[in-house]
Amino acid sequence: MKLKNTEALTSFEYGWLLKRIFPYIKPFLGRVILGFIIAIPVGLLDGVVSFALKPYMDYVVGKQNLNLFGFEISYSILAISMPFAIIGFAAFQGLLRYLNSYLTDWTSLKITNAVKIDLFSKLIYMDTSFFDENSSGIILSRYLSDPDTASRGIVEQIKTFIISLFGAMSLIVVMLYSSWRLAVVGVGVLTVAFLPVFLIRKKIKSVSNQNTVITGDITTTMNETYSGNKVVTAYNLQKRQLDNFIEAINKSFNVSISLTKRVGWMSPLMYLIASFGIAFVLFYGTKLIYSGSMTAGSFASFVTSLLLLYKPVKTLGNTLTGIQNIFVAMGRVFELFDYKPIIKEAENTVAIQPLKHSITFENVSFEYVENQPVLKNINLTVNKSETIAIVGNSGGGKSTLVNLLPRFYDVNEGAIKFDNIDIRNFKLKDLRNNISFVFQDNFLFTGTIKENIMIANPSATEDDFQTVLKYSHLEELINSLKDGADTVLGERGLTLSGGQRQRVAIARAMIKNTPIIILDEATSALDNESEAIVQKALDNLIMNKTVFVIAHRLSTIKNADRIAVINNGELVELGTHDDLIKIHNGHYKHLYEMQFNNQEAGV
Numbered sequence: 001m002k003l004k005n006t007e008a009l010t011s012f013e014y015g016w017l018l019k020r021i022f023p024y025i026k027p028f029l030g031r032v033i034l035g036f037i038i039a040i041p042v043g044l045l046d047g048v049v050s051f052a053l054k055p056y057m058d059y060v061v062g063k064q065n066l067n068l069f070g071f072e073i074s075y076s077i078l079a080i081s082m083p084f085a086i087i088g089f090a091a092f093q094g095l096l097r098y099l100n101s102y103l104t105d106w107t108s109l110k111i112t113n114a115v116k117i118d119l120f121s122k123l124i125y126m127d128t129s130f131f132d133e134n135s136s137g138i139i140l141s142r143y144l145s146d147p148d149t150a151s152r153g154i155v156e157q158i159k160t161f162i163i164s165l166f167g168a169m170s171l172i173v174v175m176l177y178s179s180w181r182l183a184v185v186g187v188g189v190l191t192v193a194f195l196p197v198f199l200i201r202k203k204i205k206s207v208s209n210q211n212t213v214i215t216g217d218i219t220t221t222m223n224e225t226y227s228g229n230k231v232v233t234a235y236n237l238q239k240r241q242l243d244n245f246i247e248a249i250n251k252s253f254n255v256s257i258s259l260t261k262r263v264g265w266m267s268p269l270m271y272l273i274a275s276f277g278i279a280f281v282l283f284y285g286t287k288l289i290y291s292g293s294m295t296a297g298s299f300a301s302f303v304t305s306l307l308l309l310y311k312p313v314k315t316l317g318n319t320l321t322g323i324q325n326i327f328v329a330m331g332r333v334f335e336l337f338d339y340k341p342i343i344k345e346a347e348n349t350v351a352i353q354p355l356k357h358s359i360t361f362e363n364v365s366f367e368y369v370e371n372q373p374v375l376k377n378i379n380l381t382v383n384k385s386e387t388i389a390i391v392g393n394s395g396g397g398k399s400t401l402v403n404l405l406p407r408f409y410d411v412n413e414g415a416i417k418f419d420n421i422d423i424r425n426f427k428l429k430d431l432r433n434n435i436s437f438v439f440q441d442n443f444l445f446t447g448t449i450k451e452n453i454m455i456a457n458p459s460a461t462e463d464d465f466q467t468v469l470k471y472s473h474l475e476e477l478i479n480s481l482k483d484g485a486d487t488v489l490g491e492r493g494l495t496l497s498g499g500q501r502q503r504v505a506i507a508r509a510m511i512k513n514t515p516i517i518i519l520d521e522a523t524s525a526l527d528n529e530s531e532a533i534v535q536k537a538l539d540n541l542i543m544n545k546t547v548f549v550i551a552h553r554l555s556t557i558k559n560a561d562r563i564a565v566i567n568n569g570e571l572v573e574l575g576t577h578d579d580l581i582k583i584h585n586g587h588y589k590h591l592y593e594m595q596f597n598n599q600e601a602g603v
Contacts, residue, residue, distance in 0.1 A: 043166030137220030189277025
């Protein structure tokens with residue numbers, strides 16, 4: 001699944017999207033509804049000022065007493081009380097706005113966090129191929145930005161819609177109360193001004209999708225600049241990175257400005273249409289006043305309501321535009337939820353048993369890209385407690401072969417079996433619990449040395465921990481540090497040397513204590529002194545284990561029980577070092593003479 005290829009096909013299926021998001025809203029439904037209820041009087045109180053203008057103009061300015069339900073109120077009392085009443089209404093509305101904003105933010109954040117947690121729980125179980133196909137930037141954008149836009153925005157925008165809607169309704173009521181004739185004209189004109197909002201839905205979707213991809217590219221450039229800072233500096237790539245960043249920023253600008261060009265005319269057009277309505281109202285209202293059909297107070301109240309009405313109507317337009325953007329993001333979010341990983345467990349899995357006999361590769365073929373085979377019809381049997389070294393030309397499929405064991409990928413043809421049981425019949429967790437990896441570049445998490453080791457087996461005892469420190473040759477390092485094993489590592493463990501990181505990784509594999517060990521170029525990046533120490537730790541790790549070694553170091557290969565030579569995806573030779581070195585013009589002999597003779601002479 002390439003995240004850049006999103007179409008957000010469900011963006012206009014509003015009912016379906018709301019049905020999908022509702023389970024995240026449901027736990028907080030009471031607060032959401034309370035927030036919406038509070039939004040109603042917040043909107044309705046918008047009409048208070050314009051409604052107050054009619055009695056103020058007719059009675060206070062006109063110096064007439066008001067008869068209210070049989071009680072006569074002096075215009076002088078009205079003159080004093082009405083301003084204070086307006087201030088009181090404003091204070092009450094302000095309090096309601098605060099409560100409404102608090103409830104909205106609380107529920108929005110809770111909903112957003114729930115969506116993010118569920119999305120992340122899917123992300124951590126994604127196939128290795130998913131991470132191969134997608135950059136870190138696009139993953140961050142899709143898994144963090146889209147949930148914010150979709151789930152947090154939906155409550156906020158609906159709240160704003162309710163406030164604006166009821167604000168508009170209260171003002172329309174005041175207009176109808178002042179003059180139903182003018183109200184029909186004013187509302188009709190504003191309705192026409194409101195229609196252009198519906199013309200831009202598809203453009204919003206297109207721009208939103210493009211911006212997601214561009215934002216991912218920007219984030220990727222930032223991540224690469226951070227992670228590869230030494231390479232950037234060593235090769236003077238600053239200008240290259242800057243050019244890439246500027247290009248992505250300019251793309252974002254061009255996409256955004258294209259939306260502005262198509263959408264920017266809406267507000268002026270709405271204002272122009274509204275101005276025709278206001279002009280007509282002024283003309284017709286003056287006529288009504290002169291004819292005695294309308295008081296000056298009613299007209300002032302009406303015009304104020306009409307002018308105030310433009311804001312909530314405009315806000316409604318912007319809100320609907322925002323809601324459409326939310327639905328586009330929501331469509332992208334549920335694309336992620338609906339993605340089905342390629343690596344799946346069988347419906348009826350069997351319990352994995354300790355390896356008794358062998359691991360077999362039967363007619364195994366694999367390809368990352370269709371019709372470009374990486375492994376071709378591999379047949380190989382590895383016996384229990386045997387160490388097998390896998391060598392061959394670069395890009396020949398060595399790492400791919402061992403990556404099929406824990407099902408990072410699945411074979412395209414053939415099968416891999418543990419004691420004649422296809423590994424696809426085991427639970428993924430059980431299978432991987434039986435395999436430990438030591439890579440060339442082992443990832444260490446932010447945290448202490450101890451946490452990075454114990455993470456492989458949280459139930460291990462302190463005695464277990466001290467034992468693996470000894471056998472992984474980490475004791476000297478630990479004793480040299482002020483905080484010992486509780487020393488906090490920097491990001492990715494870069495505060496340690498390469499050999500030290502390898503030994504931490506070996507200790508992590510040791511404490512996991514699995515029957516199968518995979519060493520993927522575990523010493524290839526080390527200097528001779530570091531390699532010697534790491535090799536001692538590896539010897540302790542692989543004792544009495546079934547071991548797969550991808551290596552080009554002489555010592556590791558010569559000590560293996562057998563050596564499998566993979567060349568261009570095919571198993572071309574298999575045997576001990578002594579057997580293979582005797583094959584005239586053999587692949588292993590050629591590799592040995594080319595890569596290892598100098599090392600052997602040095603040894």
